[in-house]
Amino acid sequence: MGRIEDRFNELKKRNEKALIAFISAGDPDIETTKDLVLEMDKRGADIIELGVPFSDPLADGPTIQKSYLRALKKRVSLKKILKMVKELRHKTQIPIVLMSSYNPVYRYGENKFVRDAVSAGVDGVIIPDMPPEESGYLWARSYRKWLNTIFLLAPTSNDERIKLICKMSRGFIYYVSVTGITGERKLLSKDIEGMIKKIRQSTDLPLAVGFGISTPQQAKEIASCADGIIVGSAIVRIIEKHALSKNGLIGDVGDFIKSLKNAIRHE
Amino acid sequence: MLPDKKGHFGIFGGKYVIETLMPALDELEKAYHEAKGDRAFHRELHRYLSEYAGRPTPLYFAKRLTEKLGGARIYLKREDLCHTGAHKINNTLGQLLLTKRMGKKRVIAETGAGQHGVATATAAALFGIECEIFMGEEDIERQALNVFRMKLLGAKVTPVSSGTKTLKDAMNEALRNWITTVRNTHYVVGSTAGPHPYPMMVRDFQSVIGHETKLQIIAREGRLPDYLVACVGGGSNAMGLFHSFYNDRDVKFIGVEAAGYGLNTDHHGASLARGKLGVLHGSMSYVLQDEDGQIKPAHSISAGLDYPGVGPEHGYYKSTKRAKYVSATDKEALNAFELLSKTEGIIPALESAHAIAYTSKIAKKLKKDKIIVVSLSGRGDKDVNQVAKMIGVKL
Numbered sequence: 001m002g003r004i005e006d007r008f009n010e011l012k013k014r015n016e017k018a019l020i021a022f023i024s025a026g027d028p029d030i031e032t033t034k035d036l037v038l039e040m041d042k043r044g045a046d047i048i049e050l051g052v053p054f055s056d057p058l059a060d061g062p063t064i065q066k067s068y069l070r071a072l073k074k075r076v077s078l079k080k081i082l083k084m085v086k087e088l089r090h091k092t093q094i095p096i097v098l099m100s101s102y103n104p105v106y107r108y109g110e111n112k113f114v115r116d117a118v119s120a121g122v123d124g125v126i127i128p129d130m131p132p133e134e135s136g137y138l139w140a141r142s143y144r145k146w147l148n149t150i151f152l153l154a155p156t157s158n159d160e161r162i163k164l165i166c167k168m169s170r171g172f173i174y175y176v177s178v179t180g181i182t183g184e185r186k187l188l189s190k191d192i193e194g195m196i197k198k199i200r201q202s203t204d205l206p207l208a209v210g211f212g213i214s215t216p217q218q219a220k221e222i223a224s225c226a227d228g229i230i231v232g233s234a235i236v237r238i239i240e241k242h243a244l245s246k247n248g249l250i251g252d253v254g255d256f257i258k259s260l261k262n263a264i265r266h267e
Numbered sequence: 268m269l270p271d272k273k274g275h276f277g278i279f280g281g282k283y284v285i286e287t288l289m290p291a292l293d294e295l296e297k298a299y300h301e302a303k304g305d306r307a308f309h310r311e312l313h314r315y316l317s318e319y320a321g322r323p324t325p326l327y328f329a330k331r332l333t334e335k336l337g338g339a340r341i342y343l344k345r346e347d348l349c350h351t352g353a354h355k356i357n358n359t360l361g362q363l364l365l366t367k368r369m370g371k372k373r374v375i376a377e378t379g380a381g382q383h384g385v386a387t388a389t390a391a392a393l394f395g396i397e398c399e400i401f402m403g404e405e406d407i408e409r410q411a412l413n414v415f416r417m418k419l420l421g422a423k424v425t426p427v428s429s430g431t432k433t434l435k436d437a438m439n440e441a442l443r444n445w446i447t448t449v450r451n452t453h454y455v456v457g458s459t460a461g462p463h464p465y466p467m468m469v470r471d472f473q474s475v476i477g478h479e480t481k482l483q484i485i486a487r488e489g490r491l492p493d494y495l496v497a498c499v500g501g502g503s504n505a506m507g508l509f510h511s512f513y514n515d516r517d518v519k520f521i522g523v524e525a526a527g528y529g530l531n532t533d534h535h536g537a538s539l540a541r542g543k544l545g546v547l548h549g550s551m552s553y554v555l556q557d558e559d560g561q562i563k564p565a566h567s568i569s570a571g572l573d574y575p576g577v578g579p580e581h582g583y584y585k586s587t588k589r590a591k592y593v594s595a596t597d598k599e600a601l602n603a604f605e606l607l608s609k610t611e612g613i614i615p616a617l618e619s620a621h622a623i624a625y626t627s628k629i630a631k632k633l634k635k636d637k638i639i640v641v642s643l644s645g646r647g648d649k650d651v652n653q654v655a656k657m658i659g660v661k662l
Binding site for chain 1: 273283284286287288429435439444446449498545546554556558561618
């Protein structure tokens with residue numbers, strides 16, 4: 001069994017929900033990203049999602065776009081990120097998932113990517129602009145090597161697509177809570193629970209909800225109906241605030257992770 | 268007949284978008300197929316193309332230009348005479364009729380030179396549909412006249428300040444907006460780019476160019492042309508001209524990309540010549556990018572060719588050698604801009620000037636019995652201010 005599956009099983013036994021924490025790899029630099037991963041692990045994150053910086057991320061709002069640009073200025077690449085994960089594996093066994101646009105993965109070479117990701121200790125990959133229809137090559141190679149390909153479902157997905165994605169996704173399913181791009185939102189959609197119930201009828205995989213969740217209160221609300229919540233832009237904003245000086249960055253991110261985990265611990 | 272059912276032209280094309288948009292693309296594809304098989308839709312589109320947009324556009328024999336170059340006979344397909352001044356209206360009328368059919372109340376579009384923005388705003392005004400245009404800040408400056416035209420037509424123009432502030436970023440922002448508004452909004456993609464079904468659909472709507480050209484050249488010369496020449500940014504006017512001739516293997520296709528400061532610099536828009544395979548804006552094609560798959564900024568004197576990607580069907584034409592892709596520099600385009608103005612009394616769009624530039628290179632080397640048809644995709648009024656500035660004339 002893989003680290004992702006193990007983690008969801010442990011949480012289930014403890015009647016807990018998963019906190020999936022997203023940061024952009026290499027923002028503000030690779031060394032700090034490593035420290036952030038270890039801190040988030042220590043303070044209660046259950047799965048780490050690392051964004052692979054891309055010049056033109058279509059599903060991302062301004063916060064993550066800007067953080068990708070900061071990382072790209074430091075010349076962060078997929079190669080360097082895989083090397084970083086490999087180094088992190090000496091220190092932590094927390095499940096790590098990469099989130100990347102398709103082009104950097106394609107340019108790296110899909111076959112090589114799967115091989116190198118697995119050997120670095122990456123547990124899963126989310127490629128938002130690669131729907132199941134375009135995933136054939138990568139999916140088949142990932143399946144053989146036990147790399148989880150995690151697909152997205154959205155509020156606009158119809159029954160047919162829900163079935164297709166439940167069949168193809170591995171590890172967990174990423175439910176996009178809003179009809180929109182990533183970024184913090186004051187109000188979350190009311191029909192999340194209804195969609196989650198509907199998706200449950202087609203799969204036994206854990207369902208994680210992301211896009212827009214930015215406060216412990218929102219985390220708590222969503223966690224009541226899902227198996228996990230994904231928080232990204234709200235964490236990246238803390239990193240952005242420390243763009244000029246890293247003083248206090250690690251602790252601030254850690255404190256925020258702790259507040260999120262506390263909010264969903266006993267749901 | 269390409270693309271296949273999933274929108275692939277060989278390895279090119281496809282639908283590389285976030286799940287949120289997939290149902291909308293399916294819906295669009297279905298609506299388009301139904302419309303395609305519906306005579307009433309064709310009749311209505313045809314009526315608007317002829318009574319509103321001014322089609323068919325003339326195929327004009329450029330006698331003075333031909334004589335000056337002293338070689339092949341040069342014909343100009345006068346898309347510059349379309350309503351709004353470019354071929355873009357062929358596509359926007361089709362897509363806006365489709366918008367009405369799908370019952371959507373709002374359209375969005377990206378624009379580079381502003382021609383597609385104006386054409387979308389025009390068709391939206393015609394059908395009473397709300398319209399928002401995304402345009403890079405740099406292009407807003409280069410194309411102030413078109414910005415004002417869009418506003419006059421009732422559209423909201425949203426400046427895009429991310430990235431290179433040009434066409435690529437305008438398309439990013441339009442796609443992001445679509446992800447948010449997809450339930451009531453149709454995205455009017457302006458070129459043969461983007462996810463399936465756009466490259467196919469835009470090609471079909473633009474194919475009226477080649478279809479008319481074929482009838483006109485046969486009427487005039489009694490035979491098909493030897494060469495078709497058109498500029499390629501995303502590639503809609505070129506695909507529109509080429510597609511009807513696909514099976515006429517003796518007709519050579521030449522697409523002219525923007526070489527900017529030169530292909531050996533980092534400042535050009537020649538995705539087919541210098542790009543590598545990759546995915547930008549929802550489809551697989553040639554993309555200007557670095558080793559890590561990060562998109563490189565393009566450059567061209569003409570905002571409409573200032574794009575680091577290219578339509579997937581052009582990628583397919585290149586890989587199967589059905590078309591040849593060449594390029595013209597900023598300087599060559601400027602010279603052609605003046606050449607056509609002075610020899611024929613036609614001020615071409617800077618985009619189209621790239622096609623003229625390459626045509627003038629090959630025409631003189633060809634025998635006098637050869638025929639070249641050039642797509643004059645747009646008129647140059649929008650570029651006059653920019654050109655004046657570049658050659659140091661104060662208006």
